[in-house]
Amino acid sequence: MLKFVILLSAVACALGGTVPEGLLPQLDGRIVGGTATTISSFPWQISLQRSGSHSCGGSIYSANIIVTAAHCLQSVSASVLQVRAGSTYWSSGGVTASVAAFKNHEGYNANTMVNDIAIIKLSSALSFSSTIKAISLASSNPANGAAASVSGWGTESSGSSSIPSQLRYVNVNIVSQSNCASSTYGYGSQIKGSMICAYTSGKDACQGDSGGPLVSGGVLVGVVSWGYGCAYANYPGVYADVAALRSWVISAANSV
Template sequence: MFKFVILLSAVACALAAEVPQGMLPQLDGRIVGGTATTIGAFPWQISLQRSGFHSCGGSVYSANIIITAAHCLQGGVSTSVLKVRAGSTTWNAGGHLVSVAAYKNHEGYNPSTMVNDIAVIRLSSSLTFGPTIKAIEMATQAPVDGAAAAVSGWGTLQSGGFTLPTTLQFVEVEMVSQEVCSSSTYGYGSNVRPTMICAYSKGKDACQGDSGGPLVSGGKLVGV
């Protein structure tokens, strides 16, 4: 079963009252304390764009299907303002920019608890696979506690920041079991639901702009 990611960190990502056009308020975003990388290292990564601005991340599941977070598409956003950029290290240029034909949020998505925060997007035309565009296989079971994983995206680089990096970023994290995640060590308690998965990296955190992006462990997609 696919999992929604809770990223645990020693750094908090503070929300301000105003968010730039296109960028959604942080819910499960990604990169604080990250490192610049290239799309060749994460060829399944895409930028989901709304009205020409990077809004969320996502992953290539097949030539015409993208996996992202449901909250990136909640509120009945029109497909006419959505596009997907694939195959580019930068979110605002290069690669292939494709229109969105349709999308569907998980029927059980709950915006209050973030349960089943996952959605699929169908592209208007198929992507051409190559060194910078590849599908990623979905994991069939959760990684073990302490397993190495990575998250990638174009989210803000500092707590409370609103400036997106042009270049793709990534951070390495460790998987945390649900039992430990809900314990007093992290204090998430009952907020950790069966459809969620936890990961941790000291001094690195989630921020606006990367909701829906991939969490990858062992070469497989284990969460969004």
């Protein structure tokens, strides 16, 4: 059976909070090779929270729309969700906004993890500043090997019962869909058209939160989704492919 990795603390161990219902428990949420940072370097990053506890990451698409992973929004109602934006710390600072509604991709499949993307509509618009900014959606994928970064508040060791208070990030390199599905790595046919991968030796894309941003060239290229282990040599982190899912995001943002 697929052993999903909590790429970036969505269900990572206890996450300092509750594990979102509907997420698979057999996850290895280790953070490998990460560095502390501030929100000014990643102003599109938000903390998605359930009943006040950090649950997942996400990215600011517009003043009232957040992009995250569909697996972060299973078995939950909008009334218990809020977003914290503009803060280096998930538990304080910046601003919070309640969630008016959200929409999961209609083709999301929890078994295969295809189309693992969702959008959230906030009850009130964010005010943009040096620490709160939208990020554009990629319209095409970066080249194989391109530099990228992923950020979030993921757990720092396997089995940890808490998450770091300060935002962290790791630099990785893009692994194209075709390369990720090739014999070079261990996933094979589990890599689908709605996925893109990223990897760097000794580090991993499970650095940060599920639902959080994979950024390359200043645009959002991926949404943290799943993986095997963490920093395993033949298993890159797997992300929802934003370029492939871009039209859905734009349509959903206009209709939610």
